[in-house]
Amino acid sequence: MTRSTLPLCFNLVPAYKVIVAYGLAVLLQISAAQAASTHTIGQLQVTIKPLPGPDGKVATLEVCEVLTDGAPEDSAPLRFSAPISVIGIKSVAASVTDLTVSDSSGPVGLTQADDAGSASDGELYHHWQAERAMGSSVTIRYRVATQPIEDRGPPYGMKPAGRGVAGSGISFLVLPENATSATTTLAWDISALPPGSLGVVSDGPDGVTIPGPPSKVRDEWMLAGPAISYSSNTADPFHAYLLGDPPFDREAILRWSGQAYHALAASLRYLGTPKYALLFRTLDGPSFGTGTARSEGGSALINLGTAFYPGQTLAGIENTIFHEMTHQWTGHLAGDPSWFSEGLTVYRAAVLPCRAQLMSTADCAAWGINVWAERYYGSQGRNWSQAKIHEVNFGDETIRTVPYGRGMLYFALLNSEILAKSDGRRDLEDALYPLFIAMRNGQQPDQATFEAILGHELGDEAVTAFHEMVIDGTTTVVPPSDAFGPCLERVTVKLQPKGSERPVDGYEWRPRHCQ
Numbered sequence: 001m002t003r004s005t006l007p008l009c010f011n012l013v014p015a016y017k018v019i020v021a022y023g024l025a026v027l028l029q030i031s032a033a034q035a036a037s038t039h040t041i042g043q044l045q046v047t048i049k050p051l052p053g054p055d056g057k058v059a060t061l062e063v064c065e066v067l068t069d070g071a072p073e074d075s076a077p078l079r080f081s082a083p084i085s086v087i088g089i090k091s092v093a094a095s096v097t098d099l100t101v102s103d104s105s106g107p108v109g110l111t112q113a114d115d116a117g118s119a120s121d122g123e124l125y126h127h128w129q130a131e132r133a134m135g136s137s138v139t140i141r142y143r144v145a146t147q148p149i150e151d152r153g154p155p156y157g158m159k160p161a162g163r164g165v166a167g168s169g170i171s172f173l174v175l176p177e178n179a180t181s182a183t184t185t186l187a188w189d190i191s192a193l194p195p196g197s198l199g200v201v202s203d204g205p206d207g208v209t210i211p212g213p214p215s216k217v218r219d220e221w222m223l224a225g226p227a228i229s230y231s232s233n234t235a236d237p238f239h240a241y242l243l244g245d246p247p248f249d250r251e252a253i254l255r256w257s258g259q260a261y262h263a264l265a266a267s268l269r270y271l272g273t274p275k276y277a278l279l280f281r282t283l284d285g286p287s288f289g290t291g292t293a294r295s296e297g298g299s300a301l302i303n304l305g306t307a308f309y310p311g312q313t314l315a316g317i318e319n320t321i322f323h324e325m326t327h328q329w330t331g332h333l334a335g336d337p338s339w340f341s342e343g344l345t346v347y348r349a350a351v352l353p354c355r356a357q358l359m360s361t362a363d364c365a366a367w368g369i370n371v372w373a374e375r376y377y378g379s380q381g382r383n384w385s386q387a388k389i390h391e392v393n394f395g396d397e398t399i400r401t402v403p404y405g406r407g408m409l410y411f412a413l414l415n416s417e418i419l420a421k422s423d424g425r426r427d428l429e430d431a432l433y434p435l436f437i438a439m440r441n442g443q444q445p446d447q448a449t450f451e452a453i454l455g456h457e458l459g460d461e462a463v464t465a466f467h468e469m470v471i472d473g474t475t476t477v478v479p480p481s482d483a484f485g486p487c488l489e490r491v492t493v494k495l496q497p498k499g500s501e502r503p504v505d506g507y508e509w510r511p512r513h514c515q
């Protein structure tokens with residue numbers, strides 16, 4: 001069947017404008033069973049229209065999806081799905097209302113079912129199935145409520161921010177489950193948003209067309225509304241967008257973020273200057289300043305608030321921004337152990353902003369080092385094994401984040417040891433450079449790759465020490481006093497683990513006079 005004119009959803013013109021930032025493509029892996037019953041369709045077109053409520057806040061998204069050149073009429077009925085819940089969002093599928101599926105013969109009835117199991121079994125989905133085979137062009141329409149801003153945590157949920165909306169595709173999209181295509185077009189209809197609004201998605205190397213199967217759009221960060229935008233010039237691969245009114249200079253934080261991106265690219269080198277889309281959303285009320293980067297890189301979404309959280313400063317938010325962008329350069333080892341992906345990211349976000357003179361020594365210590373050192377030294381899980389910590393995962397933040405601080409301190413120690421052994425000629429980044437070249441070239445470095453580098457650089461005893469400190473947790477990591485440079489020194493502090501009567505010894509780093 002040849003491609004016919006695409007049926008359109010809503011009024012796409014004239015108030016229709018999409019800005020697409022570019023990132024890396026990723027292919028979805030589907031099981032053999034899924035593949036066997038999957039229809040190949042011409043294209044999926046998704047259009048999202050944010051609808052403000054009476055108070056001007058976006059309360060609802062109206063979504064229209066069109067599948068063209070669809071399955072033959074004698075094939076299995078089409079199925080659709082949405083997650084029941086995802087990290088920090090209790091109800092994704094349950095927020096969907098007014099779902100209709102139709103073809104040239106009219107609407108079709110739908111049967112519904114949930115995956116069996118519990119949240120601990122991984123991601124569970126709600127499924128809708130058409131009650132009859134459908135024609136070649138299928139239209140799916142539904143409404144989905146935006147998520148309550150009170151739910152904190154990673155910024156996946158699609159939430160109102162300022163007079164717009166931002167979040168992740170996984171938090172609201174109902175997508176074909178047994179129909180796939182090579183590309184999906186993803187478009188905003190911003191006609192109901194204030195004048196001057198724009199729409200952004202994080203990926204899309206060919207305009208608004210996203211390569212990969214429909215589920216790929218679940219991995220997109222999305223933002224629409226009257227946002228400010230920034231890039232240093234027309235050739236700048238870095239683009240930033242900010243919605244709402246945080247309690248600091250909006251243009252200045254976008255400029256700072258651009259400088260941070262270029263400092264990362266220049267310092268870590270092996271990716272060149274990849275295209276990057278950094279999205280900010282300002283939620284009503286104080287925000288922890290959390291963020292999440294796409295696992296495949298190219299984009300991150302940062303949570304801001306209309307006020308600072310008690311004790312929070314702009315430097316804390318800057319550290320979060322630097323951390324999330326650093327993930328692009330750290331990537332992950334096979335199996336994604338957090339001691340590497342988070343530990344090395346926290347280490348780099350502790351030292352690189354100071355080296356690039358983007359933050360003061362005191363702020364690097366406070367937000368880059370000591371926040372994480374306290375989460376390690378002061379946690380009841382500081383001497384737990386990586387495997388035991390992994391079992392807890394999102395069940396207890398004081399345990400889950402131990403590898404962040406433990407990894408950061410371990411990499412600081414490792415850097416000191418490599419510098420000492422080479423009389424200052426080599427450092428941690430020199431040693432790890434081949435691992436990142438392998439990662440960039442599509443290979444999958446794993447823990448054994450890291451241990452081989454470690455053994456080559458510092459000998460077998462360094463591999464043993466790595467296991468004791470990081471994998472088994474039996475030895476507490478204590479980097480030398482000058483591990484974070486000559487302008488910071490280590491001091492002993494008393495910390496109070498959660499649920500424990502007795503304080504424990506820990507360490508933090510404080511500024512000292514230096515040349």
Ligand SMILES: [Zn+2]
Pocket residue numbers: 323324327341342345
């Ligand atoms: Zn992280």
